[in-house]
Amino acid sequence: MTGVIFDIKKFSIHDGPGIRTTVFLKGCPLRCLWCHNPESQSPRPELMLRPQRCIGCGACVNACPEGAIALQDGRVVTDMERCARCGACAAVCFAEARERVGREVTVAEVMAEVEQDVPFYDESGGGVTFSGGEPLAQPDFLRALLIACREREIHTAVDTCGFAPWEVVDSLRKHVDLFLYDLKLIDEAHHRRFTGASNALILANLRALAERGHAITLRVPVIPGITDDEENLRQIGALAAELGIQQIDRLPYHAIGAEKYKRLGRRYEMEVNR
Ligand code: SF4
Ligand code: SF4
CATH class of the missing domain: 3.30.70.20 (Alpha-Beta Plaits)
Structure with a gap:
């Protein structure tokens, strides 16, 4: 079983509880205007x-x-x-x-890196976070990684935008200890405009996970002039309350991705399209 990743970050403290290793899977179905990891979007190197x-x-x-x-x-x-x-x-x-940017790796290769830091996970209550890109875009690879972590009793978190068929989410949710669920915009038209896709599936998956009792932290990127208006934040708060989600993390905007767009020969739409 192989997949494409673009980074493995060790000693991460912002991607779930404790000290974590974050594995970044390549490929994302959304095109958020502010994305600071444009190298994560294509599924290929x-x-x-x-x-x-x-x-x-x-x-x-x-x-x-x-x-x-x-x-x-x-x-x-x-x-x-x-x-x-x-x-x-x-x-x-x-x-x-x-x-x-991007390399094809086996599950065993990823786990070999992940297992190096088991003592840190045990000491801090940490574990592994699968991020991206969008990890659900490589469902078989992600499922195999999650199962491998479970076999080694390593805590697992999945950082997802939630834009995947429910069948995919359903097929791996039992191997996930914590969902870090990105929620950007409640207004469907705004979501479509600024991410390139409707949020209907994202909201339906979120609701389905919450109704099944999964641990969820909402992550809200605070993008000036796009997601940070009072009405959007109020609606996100109301939805979290309705679904019994107790933790909401705000992710600050930073423009560090602008230079990466240049290196990829692409335009940073955030600069030109607002
Ligand atoms: S330009 Fe570089 S990456 Fe592209 S085919 Fe040639 S050697 Fe390979
Ligand atoms: S010519 Fe420039 S890009 Fe090519 S190998 Fe030399 S330094 Fe690198």
Whole structure:
């Protein structure tokens, strides 16, 4: 069983109780305007470029099996149409002007990293958090990871936007100790405008999990001018009260993702589309 991840962060203290290891799965069905991890959105590995770091050595030109890179007037030019995202260029770029984001890993490889920190989980009441991207977008991989954690008595949290068929949520919910459930906007039209999708499924899944007694922490990104208006926050609070959800975490906005959009050759819509 394999899946695609883009990071494993150790000693995390903001992704659930105690000291945790957070595993970031790649791929997300939403396109939130403010997303600060644009490299998490595509389900496949990607190439990120920092041309200002390039020293023009040409090593990447020779390493590329697709012939996608050329040196033109001392500048490296990459043909992204030909690029197969293999990462061979990044492996030889000692100036770190090229980076491959995302790698295919087995469940055993992830668990080997996770298990290194079991003493910290035990000491702090921590565990593992599966985040993304959207972890539910790789349901078989996620389920296998959750089961592997359960077998080792490691506490599990899933940080999700909730945008997945109920059948997917239902198939793995019994292996999850805590849902960190992102809730952005209650107004359906606003949700569609700022995330690219309706929130009907998200709200239905949230309700279904709450009715079945699952531990849920709501996570609300506080995005100036989008999610932070009084009416939206009041409605989220009312829904939490109705569903018996006792913890709501606010996630502050920060623009650290803007530079990543440039490295991916994309526009940061938050800057241009408001
Ligand atoms: S290997 Fe890195 S530093 Fe050398 S030419 Fe390619 S991008 Fe520039
Ligand atoms: S990722 Fe692979 S295919 Fe793409 S430019 Fe680098 S070496 Fe070439």
